[in-house]
Amino acid sequence: MAQFSDLEKAIDTLVNQFHSASADKSPTLKTDEFKNLLSSQMPNLMKGVGTDQAFGAILRKIGVHDGEGISFKQFWGLIQSVATEQFGRLSGQKGSSCSCILL
Template sequence: MAQPSELEKAISTLVNQFHGASSNNSGTLKPDEFKSLVSSQMPNMLKGIGTEQGLGEILRKMGVADGEGISFKHFWNLIQSVATNQHSILAAAQKAGCSCLLL
Protein backbone atom coordinates (compact mmCIF):
# COMPACT_ATOMS: atom_id res chain seq x y z
CA MET A 1 0.00 0.00 0.00
CA ALA A 2 1.32 3.44 -0.94
CA GLN A 3 2.36 5.78 1.85
CA PRO A 4 0.96 9.33 1.95
CA SER A 5 3.21 11.93 0.36
CA GLU A 6 4.55 14.88 2.36
CA LEU A 7 1.96 17.09 0.65
CA GLU A 8 -0.87 14.73 1.57
CA LYS A 9 0.34 14.65 5.18
CA ALA A 10 0.51 18.46 5.28
CA ILE A 11 -3.03 18.80 3.90
CA SER A 12 -4.32 16.27 6.42
CA THR A 13 -2.63 18.21 9.22
CA LEU A 14 -4.22 21.48 8.08
CA VAL A 15 -7.69 19.92 7.97
CA ASN A 16 -7.30 18.28 11.38
CA GLN A 17 -5.84 21.41 12.99
CA PHE A 18 -8.68 23.57 11.65
CA HIS A 19 -11.40 21.27 12.94
CA GLY A 20 -9.60 20.76 16.25
CA ALA A 21 -9.33 24.53 16.84
CA SER A 22 -13.09 25.09 16.93
CA SER A 23 -14.74 25.19 20.34
CA ASN A 24 -18.19 24.57 18.84
CA ASN A 25 -19.75 22.05 16.51
CA SER A 26 -20.65 24.56 13.80
CA GLY A 27 -17.56 23.79 11.72
CA THR A 28 -16.46 27.41 11.92
CA LEU A 29 -13.87 29.28 13.95
CA LYS A 30 -14.30 32.45 15.96
CA PRO A 31 -11.70 35.14 15.19
CA ASP A 32 -9.74 34.40 18.39
CA GLU A 33 -9.68 30.66 17.58
CA PHE A 34 -8.50 31.44 14.06
CA LYS A 35 -5.80 33.78 15.36
CA SER A 36 -4.57 31.12 17.78
CA LEU A 37 -4.53 28.44 15.05
CA VAL A 38 -2.62 30.58 12.56
CA SER A 39 -0.21 31.90 15.19
CA SER A 40 0.68 28.39 16.33
CA GLN A 41 0.74 26.62 12.95
CA MET A 42 1.97 29.31 10.54
CA PRO A 43 3.86 31.87 12.68
CA ASN A 44 6.36 32.93 10.02
CA MET A 45 3.94 33.25 7.15
CA LEU A 46 1.37 35.50 8.77
CA LYS A 47 3.21 37.87 11.07
CA GLY A 48 0.66 40.66 10.49
CA ILE A 49 -2.09 38.78 12.29
CA GLY A 50 -0.82 39.94 15.70
CA THR A 51 -2.82 43.17 15.63
CA GLU A 52 -6.57 43.64 15.36
CA GLN A 53 -6.01 45.63 12.15
CA GLY A 54 -3.84 42.83 10.73
CA LEU A 55 -6.37 40.19 11.70
CA GLY A 56 -9.20 42.22 10.13
CA GLU A 57 -7.21 42.63 6.91
CA ILE A 58 -6.55 38.91 6.61
CA LEU A 59 -10.18 38.06 7.33
CA ARG A 60 -11.33 40.49 4.62
CA LYS A 61 -8.88 38.95 2.12
CA MET A 62 -10.31 35.54 3.00
CA GLY A 63 -13.85 36.79 2.27
CA VAL A 64 -15.09 36.69 5.88
CA ALA A 65 -17.85 39.23 6.56
CA ASP A 66 -18.06 41.10 9.88
CA GLY A 67 -19.54 38.84 12.54
CA GLU A 68 -19.32 35.75 10.32
CA GLY A 69 -17.66 32.53 11.49
CA ILE A 70 -14.53 31.46 9.64
CA SER A 71 -15.38 28.38 7.59
CA PHE A 72 -12.95 25.82 6.26
CA LYS A 73 -13.52 27.31 2.80
CA HIS A 74 -12.34 30.71 4.10
CA PHE A 75 -9.33 29.02 5.72
CA TRP A 76 -8.53 27.15 2.52
CA ASN A 77 -8.58 30.44 0.59
CA LEU A 78 -5.84 31.65 2.94
CA ILE A 79 -3.80 28.46 2.49
CA GLN A 80 -4.12 28.76 -1.29
CA SER A 81 -2.97 32.39 -1.18
CA VAL A 82 0.00 31.62 1.07
CA ALA A 83 1.02 28.63 -1.06
CA THR A 84 0.78 30.66 -4.28
CA ASN A 85 2.90 33.47 -2.80
CA GLN A 86 5.47 31.00 -1.50
CA HIS A 87 5.66 29.31 -4.89
CA SER A 88 6.26 32.68 -6.59
CA ILE A 89 9.05 33.52 -4.15
CA LEU A 90 10.73 30.15 -4.65
CA ALA A 91 10.38 30.33 -8.44
CA ALA A 92 11.92 33.83 -8.52
CA ALA A 93 14.79 32.70 -6.30
CA GLN A 94 15.52 29.74 -8.56
CA LYS A 95 15.59 31.96 -11.64
CA ALA A 96 17.86 34.49 -9.92
CA GLY A 97 20.25 31.74 -8.86
CA CYS A 98 20.47 30.16 -12.29
CA SER A 99 23.91 30.41 -13.88
CA CYS A 100 22.76 29.08 -17.25
CA LEU A 101 24.02 30.69 -20.43
CA LEU A 102 21.51 31.14 -23.20
CA LEU A 103 23.07 31.30 -26.63
Template structure:
Protein backbone atom coordinates in the same frame (compact mmCIF):
# COMPACT_ATOMS: atom_id res chain seq x y z
CA UNK B 1 -11.99 11.89 3.15
CA UNK B 2 -15.62 12.57 2.56
CA UNK B 3 -18.10 15.36 3.01
CA UNK B 4 -20.67 14.91 5.75
CA UNK B 5 -23.51 17.07 7.03
CA UNK B 6 -22.86 18.45 10.55
CA UNK B 7 -25.33 20.90 12.08
CA UNK B 8 -26.50 21.95 8.64
CA UNK B 9 -22.96 22.49 7.30
CA UNK B 10 -20.98 20.42 4.82
CA UNK B 11 -17.80 19.30 6.59
CA UNK B 12 -14.78 17.43 5.30
CA UNK B 13 -14.30 14.32 7.40
CA UNK B 14 -11.52 11.76 7.34
CA UNK B 15 -12.55 8.53 9.07
CA UNK B 16 -9.05 7.12 8.67
CA UNK B 17 -5.75 9.01 8.81
CA UNK B 18 -4.03 9.04 5.43
CA UNK B 19 -1.18 6.89 6.71
CA UNK B 20 -3.55 3.92 7.14
CA UNK B 21 -4.08 3.58 3.39
CA UNK B 22 -1.87 1.20 1.40
CA UNK B 23 0.56 3.79 0.09
CA UNK B 24 2.42 6.18 2.36
CA UNK B 25 1.20 9.77 2.29
CA UNK B 26 3.28 12.37 0.50
CA UNK B 27 4.56 15.40 2.40
CA UNK B 28 1.86 17.50 0.74
CA UNK B 29 -0.92 15.07 1.71
CA UNK B 30 0.33 14.94 5.28
CA UNK B 31 0.48 18.75 5.45
CA UNK B 32 -3.06 19.09 4.10
CA UNK B 33 -4.35 16.43 6.51
CA UNK B 34 -2.68 18.28 9.39
CA UNK B 35 -4.26 21.59 8.36
CA UNK B 36 -7.74 20.06 8.04
CA UNK B 37 -7.48 18.23 11.36
CA UNK B 38 -5.95 21.20 13.21
CA UNK B 39 -8.51 23.65 11.83
CA UNK B 40 -11.44 21.55 13.06
CA UNK B 41 -9.75 20.61 16.35
CA UNK B 42 -9.46 24.31 17.22
CA UNK B 43 -13.25 24.71 17.45
CA UNK B 44 -14.19 24.87 21.12
CA UNK B 45 -17.67 23.45 20.50
CA UNK B 46 -16.85 20.91 17.77
CA UNK B 47 -18.45 23.06 15.08
CA UNK B 48 -17.44 23.05 11.40
CA UNK B 49 -16.51 26.75 11.61
CA UNK B 50 -14.22 28.80 13.82
CA UNK B 51 -15.01 32.09 15.50
CA UNK B 52 -12.60 34.88 14.68
CA UNK B 53 -10.97 34.45 18.12
CA UNK B 54 -10.55 30.70 17.51
CA UNK B 55 -9.10 31.44 14.07
CA UNK B 56 -6.55 33.82 15.59
CA UNK B 57 -5.54 31.07 18.05
CA UNK B 58 -5.30 28.62 15.14
CA UNK B 59 -3.00 30.98 13.23
CA UNK B 60 -0.76 31.56 16.24
CA UNK B 61 -0.42 27.81 16.89
CA UNK B 62 -0.15 26.41 13.39
CA UNK B 63 0.93 29.27 11.11
CA UNK B 64 2.87 31.61 13.41
CA UNK B 65 4.88 33.24 10.62
CA UNK B 66 1.73 34.14 8.71
CA UNK B 67 0.07 35.57 11.82
CA UNK B 68 3.21 37.46 12.83
CA UNK B 69 3.82 38.94 9.37
CA UNK B 70 0.26 39.99 8.56
CA UNK B 71 -2.65 41.57 10.37
CA UNK B 72 -5.35 38.98 11.12
CA UNK B 73 -8.01 41.44 9.96
CA UNK B 74 -6.29 41.69 6.58
CA UNK B 75 -6.22 37.90 6.30
CA UNK B 76 -9.94 37.68 7.14
CA UNK B 77 -10.74 40.35 4.56
CA UNK B 78 -8.71 38.54 1.89
CA UNK B 79 -10.64 35.34 2.69
CA UNK B 80 -13.97 37.17 2.26
CA UNK B 81 -14.97 36.94 5.93
CA UNK B 82 -17.17 39.77 7.20
CA UNK B 83 -17.06 41.33 10.65
CA UNK B 84 -18.34 38.88 13.26
CA UNK B 85 -18.73 36.09 10.67
CA UNK B 86 -17.42 32.61 11.48
CA UNK B 87 -14.66 31.15 9.32
CA UNK B 88 -15.33 27.96 7.38
CA UNK B 89 -12.60 25.71 6.09
CA UNK B 90 -13.54 26.91 2.58
CA UNK B 91 -12.68 30.47 3.68
CA UNK B 92 -9.37 29.26 5.07
CA UNK B 93 -8.61 27.35 1.88
CA UNK B 94 -8.83 30.67 -0.01
CA UNK B 95 -5.93 31.91 2.12
CA UNK B 96 -3.97 28.73 1.44
CA UNK B 97 -4.48 29.26 -2.31
CA UNK B 98 -3.34 32.88 -1.94
CA UNK B 99 -0.19 31.79 -0.09
CA UNK B 100 0.53 29.09 -2.68
CA UNK B 101 0.28 31.64 -5.50
CA UNK B 102 2.63 34.00 -3.64
CA UNK B 103 5.26 31.30 -3.19
CA UNK B 104 4.90 29.57 -6.56
CA UNK B 105 8.26 29.10 -8.26
CA UNK B 106 9.08 31.44 -11.10
CA UNK B 107 8.99 29.88 -14.55
CA UNK B 108 12.46 29.22 -15.92
CA UNK B 109 13.85 32.02 -18.08
CA UNK B 110 13.62 31.56 -21.80
CA UNK B 111 16.74 30.32 -23.48
CA UNK B 112 18.31 32.23 -26.34
CA UNK B 113 17.29 29.40 -28.64
CA UNK B 114 13.62 29.72 -27.60
CA UNK B 115 13.69 33.50 -28.14
CA UNK B 116 15.22 32.92 -31.58
CA UNK B 117 12.53 30.36 -32.53
CA UNK B 118 9.72 32.57 -31.23
CA UNK B 119 11.07 35.59 -33.12
CA UNK B 120 11.27 33.88 -36.50
CA UNK B 121 8.35 31.45 -36.38
CA UNK B 122 5.71 33.37 -34.46
Protein backbone atom coordinates in the same frame (compact mmCIF):
# COMPACT_ATOMS: atom_id res chain seq x y z
CA MET C 1 -1.85 -0.20 4.72
CA ALA C 2 -1.36 2.60 2.20
CA GLN C 3 1.75 4.75 2.41
CA PHE C 4 0.76 8.41 2.19
CA SER C 5 2.84 11.01 0.39
CA ASP C 6 4.13 14.15 2.09
CA LEU C 7 1.47 16.16 0.24
CA GLU C 8 -1.33 13.87 1.42
CA LYS C 9 -0.04 14.13 4.99
CA ALA C 10 0.13 17.93 4.73
CA ILE C 11 -3.46 18.13 3.50
CA ASP C 12 -4.58 15.85 6.33
CA THR C 13 -2.76 18.10 8.80
CA LEU C 14 -4.48 21.21 7.43
CA VAL C 15 -7.92 19.65 7.74
CA ASN C 16 -7.28 18.23 11.21
CA GLN C 17 -5.75 21.44 12.58
CA PHE C 18 -8.71 23.47 11.32
CA HIS C 19 -11.27 21.17 12.91
CA SER C 20 -9.38 20.77 16.17
CA ALA C 21 -9.20 24.57 16.54
CA SER C 22 -12.96 24.73 17.14
CA ALA C 23 -13.73 24.54 20.85
CA ASP C 24 -17.37 23.58 20.25
CA LYS C 25 -16.64 21.36 17.21
CA SER C 26 -18.74 23.56 14.94
CA PRO C 27 -17.98 23.61 11.18
CA THR C 28 -16.73 27.20 11.43
CA LEU C 29 -14.17 28.91 13.63
CA LYS C 30 -14.72 31.98 15.73
CA THR C 31 -12.35 34.85 15.02
CA ASP C 32 -10.24 34.19 18.14
CA GLU C 33 -10.03 30.46 17.32
CA PHE C 34 -8.91 31.29 13.80
CA LYS C 35 -6.32 33.75 15.06
CA ASN C 36 -4.97 31.12 17.48
CA LEU C 37 -4.82 28.57 14.65
CA LEU C 38 -2.85 30.93 12.44
CA SER C 39 -0.55 31.95 15.31
CA SER C 40 0.32 28.35 16.14
CA GLN C 41 0.39 26.84 12.64
CA MET C 42 1.37 29.78 10.42
CA PRO C 43 3.60 31.94 12.64
CA ASN C 44 5.45 33.52 9.70
CA LEU C 45 2.17 34.82 8.32
CA MET C 46 1.21 36.19 11.72
CA LYS C 47 4.55 37.99 12.24
CA GLY C 48 3.35 40.70 9.89
CA VAL C 49 -0.05 40.88 11.55
CA GLY C 50 0.67 42.83 14.69
CA THR C 51 -2.61 44.71 14.89
CA ASP C 52 -6.28 43.89 14.84
CA GLN C 53 -6.53 46.05 11.73
CA ALA C 54 -3.98 43.88 9.90
CA PHE C 55 -5.75 40.70 11.04
CA GLY C 56 -9.02 42.22 9.83
CA ALA C 57 -7.41 42.68 6.40
CA ILE C 58 -6.68 38.93 6.28
CA LEU C 59 -10.29 38.17 7.18
CA ARG C 60 -11.58 40.53 4.48
CA LYS C 61 -9.17 39.01 1.95
CA ILE C 62 -10.76 35.60 2.46
CA GLY C 63 -14.30 36.98 2.46
CA VAL C 64 -15.15 36.96 6.17
CA HIS C 65 -17.53 39.66 7.36
CA ASP C 66 -17.80 41.04 10.91
CA GLY C 67 -19.25 38.52 13.34
CA GLU C 68 -19.15 35.70 10.78
CA GLY C 69 -17.53 32.33 11.46
CA ILE C 70 -14.61 31.25 9.29
CA SER C 71 -15.36 28.20 7.14
CA PHE C 72 -12.86 25.66 5.91
CA LYS C 73 -13.44 26.95 2.37
CA GLN C 74 -12.34 30.42 3.48
CA PHE C 75 -9.34 28.94 5.30
CA TRP C 76 -8.42 27.01 2.16
CA GLY C 77 -8.54 30.29 0.21
CA LEU C 78 -5.93 31.68 2.59
CA ILE C 79 -3.81 28.56 2.11
CA GLN C 80 -4.01 29.05 -1.66
CA SER C 81 -2.92 32.67 -1.32
CA VAL C 82 -0.02 31.83 1.00
CA ALA C 83 1.09 28.94 -1.24
CA THR C 84 1.13 31.20 -4.30
CA GLU C 85 3.19 33.84 -2.46
CA GLN C 86 5.54 31.17 -1.11
CA PHE C 87 6.08 29.81 -4.61
CA GLY C 88 7.14 33.27 -5.77
CA ARG C 89 9.62 33.62 -2.91
CA LEU C 90 11.09 30.15 -3.27
CA SER C 91 11.37 30.24 -7.04
CA GLY C 92 13.74 33.18 -6.70
CA GLN C 93 12.43 34.79 -9.83
CA LYS C 94 11.11 38.30 -9.80
CA GLY C 95 7.65 38.45 -11.23
CA SER C 96 7.16 34.70 -11.18
CA SER C 97 3.76 33.66 -10.12
CA CYS C 98 1.77 30.51 -9.91
CA SER C 99 -0.79 30.26 -12.67
CA CYS C 100 -2.63 27.42 -10.96
CA ILE C 101 -6.40 27.64 -11.01
CA LEU C 102 -8.54 26.08 -8.29
CA LEU C 103 -12.05 25.12 -9.29
